[in-house]
Amino acid sequence: MSVIAVAGNKGGTGKTTLSLNLAAGLARLGSVVIIDADPQQSAYQWRLIGEENSTLPAVIAAAFALEKTIQALREVHTHLVIDCPPSIKAPQTEQALRWADQVLIPLQPSPMDLWATSHLARVVDSMRAENPGLRAHLVMNQMEPRTTLSRIMPEAIAELDLPVARTALQRRSIHRLCVLEGRTVFQAGRRGAAAVAEINDLITEILES
Numbered sequence: 001m002s003v004i005a006v007a008g009n010k011g012g013t014g015k016t017t018l019s020l021n022l023a024a025g026l027a028r029l030g031s032v033v034i035i036d037a038d039p040q041q042s043a044y045q046w047r048l049i050g051e052e053n054s055t056l057p058a059v060i061a062a063a064f065a066l067e068k069t070i071q072a073l074r075e076v077h078t079h080l081v082i083d084c085p086p087s088i089k090a091p092q093t094e095q096a097l098r099w100a101d102q103v104l105i106p107l108q109p110s111p112m113d114l115w116a117t118s119h120l121a122r123v124v125d126s127m128r129a130e131n132p133g134l135r136a137h138l139v140m141n142q143m144e145p146r147t148t149l150s151r152i153m154p155e156a157i158a159e160l161d162l163p164v165a166r167t168a169l170q171r172r173s174i175h176r177l178c179v180l181e182g183r184t185v186f187q188a189g190r191r192g193a194a195a196v197a198e199i200n201d202l203i204t205e206i207l208e209s
């Protein structure tokens with residue numbers, strides 16, 4: 001059983017996209033459900049687009065009954081993926097971190113993302129008073145290997161006092177297309193293969209850690 005929260009302190013870093021794809025990858029290892037903890041309900045909306053597709057993980061919109069929902073679903077499923085709102089101070093993020101085995105924090109190669117994240121290590125640390133086993137990883141997302149910002153990202157991110165996942169995710173247009181079409185890269189055939197490989201690497205890494 002694992003409860004994985006995808007959180008952060010900045011909008012648009014890729015939390016929802018990562019949540020959907022992680023869940024689709026985890027679905028091959030056991031039963032999984034996505035808990036949409038964001039009042040914006042992006043994950044829930046995504047699932048409505050793919051309503052007919054029974055191979056996609058279920059999404060439960062639970063921003064306003066989060067802890068009860070987590071407690072109930074963890075009894076039933078092997079993995080829960082919780083998509084959090086873009087603020088570390090949001091009550092939903094705090095509630096998710098209270099129950100999570102681990103939190104993944106995607107960051108884009110941008111100074112603004114790094115600044116918004118500078119005090120996350122303290123917040124995660126303070127949550128460990130209630131949830132001592134909480135593990136945390138920053139995940140480099142939307143990396144573009146040829147750009148300077150992406151190249152300096154590993155060095156800049158190392159200063160944030162949180163462990164960084166070895167697996168970085170590249171910016172790939174297939175991610176955007178799949179979200180629009182209500183599916184994940186796991187349903188994208190050969191076009192999704194490179195993105196699928198990255199998500200699978202990340203899953204292996206975080207389940208081992």
Ligand SMILES: Nc1ncnc2c1ncn2[C@@H]1O[C@H](COP(=O)(O)OP(=O)(O)OP(=O)(O)O)[C@@H](O)[C@H]1O
Pocket residue numbers: 010011012013014015016017018038042085086141142143169170171172173175176177179
């Ligand atoms: N690896 C990636 N490659 C290309 N596009 C990506 C990638 N990850 C996310 N995106 C795109 O970036 C945009 C923002 O992603 P997403 O909505 O998942 O971010 P978020 O952190 O959940 O945003 P919010 O804070 O508003 O909830 C979306 O258009 C998404 O498809």
Ligand SMILES: [Mg+2]
Pocket residue numbers: 015016017038042083084
């Ligand atoms: Mg989101």
